[in-house]
Amino acid sequence: xxxxxxxxxxYGKSHVLHxxxxxxxxxxxxxxxxxxxxxxxxxxxxxxxxxxAQGSLLWKGQEILxxxxxxxxxxxxxxxxxxxxxxxxxxxxENLILGQKSTRQSGRWTLKDMYEMFPRLQERHNMLxxxxxxxxxxxxxxxxxxxxDPELIIIDEPTEGLAPKIVELVGQYLKILKSRGISxxxxxQKLTIAMDISxxxxxxxxxxxxxxxxxxxxxxxxxxxxxxxxx
Numbered sequence: 001x002x003x004x005x006x007x008x009x010x011y012g013k014s015h016v017l018h019x020x021x022x023x024x025x026x027x028x029x030x031x032x033x034x035x036x037x038x039x040x041x042x043x044x045x046x047x048x049x050x051x052x053a054q055g056s057l058l059w060k061g062q063e064i065l066x067x068x069x070x071x072x073x074x075x076x077x078x079x080x081x082x083x084x085x086x087x088x089x090x091x092x093x094e095n096l097i098l099g100q101k102s103t104r105q106s107g108r109w110t111l112k113d114m115y116e117m118f119p120r121l122q123e124r125h126n127m128l129x130x131x132x133x134x135x136x137x138x139x140x141x142x143x144x145x146x147x148x149d150p151e152l153i154i155i156d157e158p159t160e161g162l163a164p165k166i167v168e169l170v171g172q173y174l175k176i177l178k179s180r181g182i183s184x185x186x187x188x189q190k191l192t193i194a195m196d197i198s199x200x201x202x203x204x205x206x207x208x209x210x211x212x213x214x215x216x217x218x219x220x221x222x223x224x225x226x227x228x229x230x231x
Contacts, residue, residue, distance in 0.1 A: 001026050001183055002047070002077075002152055007055035009039075009046040016042045017053070018207040024152060029174060029184040031194035031215075033229060034204035040187045041082065043204070044154045047185075048072055048079045074101065078150030082157040082187075084141045088130025092121055095129050095140055099147030108180070114143040117173060135166040142173070152183040159190055171197050191229065195219065203228050 002024040009017035017039050024030045032040050046053040049069045057065040064072055073079075087095050096114055115122035118139045124132065129140055138158055145153060155174070159167040171193045174184055178197075188194045194201065195215040203211035203218070205228040211218065218224065 001028075001060055002185070003056075003058040004043075004047065005056040005058070007043070007046055007053060007057065009042050009051050009053040011042075011051065016051075016207050017046060019055070020204070020207070020209055022202050022209060022212065024183050024185050026183060027178055027181050028200070029178055029186060029198045031186045031188055031198035031201045032204065033188060033191070033194055033201055035229065035231070036189075038204040038228075039207040040204050041156055042207075044079060044081075044156055044185070044187060047154060048077065073148065073150075076149075076151035078145040078148055078153040080141050080145050080153065080155045080158065082160060084137050086129045086137050086140055086144075088128065090129060091126050092129055092132070092140060093125040095144050096121075096147055099144035101148050108149055109146045111147075114146065117176060118143060135162050138162065138166075138170070139173075146177075146182075150182065152185065153177065154185045154187070156187045157189065158186070159188065159193060167193060191225075 004020060004022045007017055007020040020043055032043065034040050042051060045051045047057055049067055049072050053065060055065065056063065059075055059077065064075065096111060120136055121139060121143060129137065158170050174197055177184055186194060186198060198215055201213060201215055201218050202209050203224055210228055211221065211224045
């Protein structure tokens with residue numbers, strides 16, 4: 001579905017990604033792991049057309065490198081940034097409605113779906129988004145992206161700063177997405193959640209992919225974990 005080949009990315013004169021290659025198949029959760037500064041977020045932004053990049057980005061066989069971010073989103077890719085980027089002065093429900101690509105066309109997700117998956121959002125649907133907790137804002141950002149009806153969603157550090165119980169819930173919700181046929185590229189530092197829910201893992205270091213395999217293969221590879229993941 002998504003095939004990244006020999007991707008290079010730049011911030012001005014800084015060469016950040018060095019030939020990154022990875023794939024995400026239909027209905028698959030792929031975890032992109034690595035320490036801070038390894039290039040994971042830059043990879044996400046390059047896929048979404050948010051940084052200068054070279055190489056190849058194939059989405060269902062179509063080259064999307066060079067397209068603008070809104071064009072990539074309309075092709076069926078969604079992005080949940082680590083910064084969450086909610087609209088704090090709008091209500092929860094207004095934030096969700098803004099996520100729709102078109103108010104005239106219904107996708108596979110509705111407000112009702114969001115409220116069933118995240119009952120807390122329904123409880124707070126008239127509340128200003130800016131006064132919600134970090135975990136609630138994370139739920140809102142994910143749901144707003146889903147309202148755009150993506151076929152693949154890139155989620156950057158969804159569990160950052162969240163309590164353990166909320167982290168567990170996020171893992172459950174990502175499994176729900178998979179059950180609904182949504183592919184997920186999960187950028188994560190917490191090995192536990194990534195290893196529990198992903199089909200495959202890629203590990204980044206210094207702007208390159210240094211390991212690709214199943215969670216079980218990563219568990220057995222103590223060198224990769226020690227060299228590129230453990231603090």
